[in-house]
Amino acid sequence: MRFLPVNLNALLVELADLEQTLALLASLQRAPLPGVQELVPAARTILVRFRPAATSAAELVRQIAGRDISQRAERSSTLVEIPVHYDGEDLAEVAQILGITPEEVVRRHTGSEYTVAFTGFAPGFAYLSGGHPSLNVPRRSTPRTRIPAGAVGLAGSFSGVYPQASPGGWQIIGVTPLAMWDLDRAQPALLQPGYRVRFVDIATQSIADSEIKPTATGQKGPENAACRSAQALAPDQAALRVRATGLLTVFQDLGRQGQAGQGVSESGAMDQSALKVANRLVGNASNAAALETVGGGLQLQSLGETVVAVTGADAPLDLTTADGRRWSLPRHAPVALAHGDTLAVGQPRAGARCYVAVRGGFDVAAVMGSCATDTLAHVGPAPLSVGDMLGVRPASTSAVVGAADLATDDLPTLEQEVVLDVVMGPRTDWFTAEAIARLATQRWQVTPQSNRVGLRLAGELPLDRAISGELPSEGTALGALQVPPSGQPVLFLADHPLTGGYPVIGAVAPYHLDRAGQIPVGAWLRFNPIRPFAELSPSV
Template sequence: MRFLPVTHNALLVELADLDQTLALLASLQRHPPHGVEELVPAARTILVEYRASATRAETLVQDIAARSLTQGAERSDTLIEIPVHYNGEDLAEVAQILGITADEVVQRHTGSEYTVAFTGFAPGFAYLSGGHPSLNVPRRSTPRTRLPAGSVGLAGTFSGVYPQASPGGWQIIGTTPVAMWDITRAQPALLQPGYRVRFVDIATKNIAASAYSESAGGQKEALLANSSDGNRRTSVNDDFDVRHLSSASLAFARRAQKDPKPSGRTQHHLAAGHTALQVRATGLLTVFQDLGRHGQARQGVSASGAMDQAALKAANRLVGNASNAAALETVGGGLQLRSVGDNVVAVTGADAVLTLTTADGQRWSVPRYEPVALADGDMLAVGQPTAGARCYVAVRGGFAEAPVMGSCATDTLAHVGPAPVAVGDWLAVQPAPATSVVAAPELPPADLPTLEQEVVLDVVMGPRTDWFTPEAIARLAAQRWQVTPQSNRVGLRLAGELPLDRAITGELPSEGTALGALQVPPSGQPVLFLADHPLTGGYPVIGCVAPYHLDRAGQIPVGAWLRFNPIQPFAELVPESGASTS
């Protein structure tokens, strides 16, 4: 094993192959080390995220290094059959690469059983290992900008199915009508780690059209029963392409602007006696956020949550809510809310002018970082920030918004969570508990990022710093980087005068990526992964922003200039002598 630093609350364990990775994962799941919060397995690595207050990297390294890799993961009895139309754009090319016919590719793909090794890239995307040993093909040299949901692809020795329309670089050999991801199911991801999977050729199998039923997502789901072997049978990396970084948030913004009632937030849904905030304008994008959707890596879902968690907690504290209550996160200016009934709100985060307009037309400015009483008919407007990028609006009692998978965080990349706020929405407010007490005003942060001053972020070097030339490592800190317009909640796309050159130019197998990771695509221009980043990625990460600067990173406006301050040199984490890595 190799132990590579990631950040102050994460490390990466690198192993020899997938079998060792799955064996270690099984061991860590059977006997979790104290303080570990999330495990993100990949082809040859496991990203271990932990509470820095509960354990130390050195302690985890000793524990993990002493574990035996001789006991593999147990296979599930669940067999999933996936019917496929083998009409993919790359089927002929795959056949040519392998030196066989297209029919033989199909026979080999359907003739072997796969196992769900791990998940990542997108919710419901499973990396399937096993299959015919000859099906080993490289990713496409140029990823496609959009693949339809249900695309069945090959990459390396893995097979997989794209759960939603997205960019992708796998070799597409077919499509399936089966929904890999359906939020209305009790278990949204159809394929779970350990499940067995078999592909079925629709063209050669007698699968009647009546075997399919329309699912909530508009796809068809096949349910084929198998009684012959007693097993439950249900029919039913790609790597994130940073060139399309802004597409997810733009899609959410368009939904908010075009659909006035995307989530049924109407006056008719307001419970008797409840107050509300009616949305008169949304600005660029306004979404619900809380502290995040943790512990869902098994389904391929990252935490998401507020970009500036300290600001979210402050807003809730000021109105007497629990710190993890959902609030509105709005980027830029333009949000306008009308109070229906009497409410108490607080606005934190970016430095923006707040204007209160009464029902009879009186207008004045109200302060940030203190409770503000709104009478029935009062309008609160958030102006364009002069420092920072995102404001948070909390209301006393909390919003009556239904959580999705245990959280009200809206993940703009994964399309998980409440719909974005739209003009005309009635945002219902829950009655405040009798013990709820509003807090005294607080001082706003004095050092929010601006366009006029360079923003400095501390960086922990690793886990793939050694994939870059010494000149590139020095350049990361010496050169300043500008935040481009292709930036959003997924990450900040940066541009510098000179790119970061790699010393190792080979393909990196997909591996877990942490919040704050500085991933470097082939362009050499880094991307700083933020709240809605994908769980896994296939480009090397040169460093990771320190956890205490993540809130600051979430407030950086487009056009600002950054500098990175490495706080320690890159060095592998080495277990003390005596620890076994067998």
């Protein structure tokens, strides 16, 4: 085993092959280590996230290094058959690469039983191992911008099924009408780690399409607009009517933990401290759902009497009464709104995202245990639309309005460079010495293509790799600096994918993640490595 640093609360265990990875995963699941929060297995690695207050990287390395990985992981008794129309646009090309006929590709693909090795990339996406050994083909040199839901593909030695329409670089050989992901199921992901899978050629089997669930996506849309209509409110229930949404306003809480087995990352507020403060100001639990809005433009009209608080970015706040009077409101303070009052959030002077909490909390349904909206995975409530009626729950009689620190000196601005501390690893050694030095010495600008998935950065010179080979997909941490072939890094934020196939040169330290979530487009960054890259030794 190799042990590689990821962050101050995560490490990566690298093993020789998939069989060893699954054996170690089974061992860690049978006898969990204290302090471990989540395990994200991949082709040859396991990402281990832990609570630093409960354990340390050194202790975990010592414990994991002593695990027996000689035993093969037990296979599940669950077998899932996936019917496929083998008419994919890459079928002929795959056959040509392998030097066989398309019919032989189909015969080999249906002639073996697969195992769900791990999940990632998207909710419900499973990496299937154990197929015919000859079915080993490279990803497409140029990924497609859109692959349809239900597409069956090959990449390396893995097979997989796209649960929803998305970009991708796998070689597509067919499509299935079976739903890989369905939020109406108790277990939304059809394929779970360890499950056995067999593909069936619909053309040669007596399977009627009517016998198969008719949707390939299975993805129910985020919270229906009908849930935000006046008719959905209880009699005399207070609400906030959305008069304007700004660039993007979504519900967020502290995220959905423990869903890696479904291929779902945590999501949650980009600035978690600001979310907690907003809730504390109105007397809510710190993890209650609030509104996260980027830039200016959000307008909310109170229907009935409500108490709100706005935290996060330094943005001007205005109140307009029903009869047209207008005045400014304080940030980081509870504000009582009368019936008809409209709260408006202006363009931030510093920072990027504001958080709006309401006393009693928003009447919004949780999805997979959280009200967070994951914009990449399309899990959680839909973004706000003009006209939405956001119901407000009654406040607890024991709720106590809190106070908040008004300091905003560290909010990022366009005028000053933002400095983020970085932990080097896990793939720092995939880059040249010049590139490693350049990460810290060169400044990077946040481009307009940035969003909740990540900040796309542009520097004068790219980060050159010392190792040019393809990296098998592996778990990625919040704050990871992943470097695609362009050499221009992407800083992964709240809605980042669970796994990724490009090397990560370092990761923003956890205590600077809230700051990273407040960086506006156009700002300049510098990275400050807090220690040099070094493998973690079991002897430490």
